[in-house]
Amino acid sequence: MMASLKRGFLAFLLFAASCSDLSAPKRSSVTVAQSDPLASWNDGASKRAIVNFVTRVTGKGSPEFVAVGERIATFDNDGTLWAEKPIPFQLLFALDRVRALAPMHPEWKSKEPFAAVLRGDMTTVAATGEKGVLATMAVTHTGMTTEEFSTVVEEWITTARHPQTGRLYTAMVYKPMLDLLAYLRNNGFKTFIVSGGGVEFMRPWAGKVYGVPPEQVIGSSGKLKFEMREGKPVLIKLPQLDFMDDKEGKPVAIQTRIGRRPIAAFGNSDGDLQMLQWATAGSGRRFALFVHHDDATREYAYDRKDKLQQFNKGWDAAIAQGWTVVSMKDDWKAVYPSRDDQVSQK
């Protein structure tokens, strides 16, 4: 079917060439036939659905044509653009930071959850529950200026390695999703991240890794305080949560930050369901896609019964609405970028 689509596209180009000047279209038809912008995707229903949608909303003269400015696409981050196991990477960052800051906090040796973190006793850390997580987030994410925090994140993201794969975290982004982001942008889409993760944690590297500039990264955020320090203004990160960008929060964030409804939305868990509902409820052609983690060999396998990142109500909605559900196992030729790709991203 993909081959027939390609043939159809080639036929269209040849038809266009016969109607106008022959030289330019002939050259571009060769380019199109040679390079597949979604080369990391296997031919199948998911890839076809993506290409079909993009063709319908961007094709000149298409009855479902959408103007460039209105081509807004929103992507969840954890589990959609990069991995999120064994726990979301921002929490692994917080644990690394507790270890790095420990020499300045001798009292942590006898204070939970820090003592357990330093001992590597994850069972006790987990037992401290939400209170423990909040305490860990507070000491690692707040009480400093936004610029100081950004510097810490930049250093961590370029050096820290995943406990199971030994890879840099930015080498655990999904190659097919990088291709998809680029494909959409090359077709006039503006791509946004709309993530439950912290906005100040994602921005320092989202530009380099995903090609998404800071102003198109939306996430959860803590309160900030403006103050003058030695005559210079700074913004201090406070330990109070300001906005939680998850579930019902995602359409709210899209409305307050972007101010227009996406025509395409991409997620992987129930936390993304409302974003996909919001995107698909607009008029005209819409697209919604869930990444299904069903590849225990190359990545992780989890869905309806996962404790942290459940894909259950979202899956039911996808089936009922006919949304695209990507099988990482069947639809993706590769999961992570090869070493060469990583270099080329820098």
Place this chain on the structure above:
Amino acid sequence: MMASLKRGFLAFLLFAASCSDLSAPKRSSVTVAQSDPLASWNDGASKRAIVNFVTRVTGKGSPEFVAVGERIATFDNDGTLWAEKPIPFQLLFALDRVRALAPMHPEWKSKEPFAAVLRGDMTTVAATGEKGVLATMAVTHTGMTTEEFSTVVEEWITTARHPQTGRLYTAMVYKPMLDLLAYLRNNGFKTFIVSGGGVEFMRPWAGKVYGVPPEQVIGSSGKLKFEMREGKPVLIKLPQLDFMDDKEGKPVAIQTRIGRRPIAAFGNSDGDLQMLQWATAGSGRRFALFVHHDDATREYAYDRKDKLQQFNKGWDAAIAQGWTVVSMKDDWKAVYPSRDDQVSQK
């Protein structure tokens, strides 16, 4: 001085032409000499400061060159991009809405502040103070979906007229600031609005009038509630304030929404001071500008002692820091667009 700058620019182009192919630069040098992107500005210190800044941060090989993605400029709206007297236009919108909704609310005839609004008794309206304003805002701005509100704003902005000038409100934008927005964008800047006004009030028309798309409009906002109505998701505007985008709130909004520090910021009152401080505290060449309302003949004259929009601390800071203070009277050839310009904006 402006003339000498132009001569310098022409000399540069002629020099460039002598180094390479002669045909193209020759043509563009003629264009430059003929059209001034800031034609609505009188030659003077303000205009020179703007052109000097843009030249320094965009000139190839300039030691103060700033990459395109980092060329962020933020603009206040009320009093900076359009007029704000006798009261901010969003409040005039609210009063118009009370009158329009009155037939559905017979009880308003005996309930303040609505009764006073309907009688046109502004003294009594003013006497209801903050409580009265909040009550008026609540009945006119909340309890409906975001899409319903947007439709109401669009209808009002294309039909309602200012009580003193009889102009459409969008005909009370400042022509020199429209030129400035376009000049910056043509030089690779991304222009943002960062206003104390409501974000949902500005977005429906900011694209058409200012060329600023919804995702680059930042403002104050109320809380939103996501809910399903007959199987379709909607966002309901609630009467609780979520974020006040004024004073210290402006740098906070810039950080949470844009995520990078502007290199240029534009305002007109003390509510913009922190935004200008934030923008100018970054490294490299920076630019800050206040519009001073000193033209009682063509617009309004108010500054240090104004009750609603004071320009006092900001003015002191501008003098101390050497920021640009625009005299509307002396620096602007025209204040509002001519009828022809208005047509061309549509």
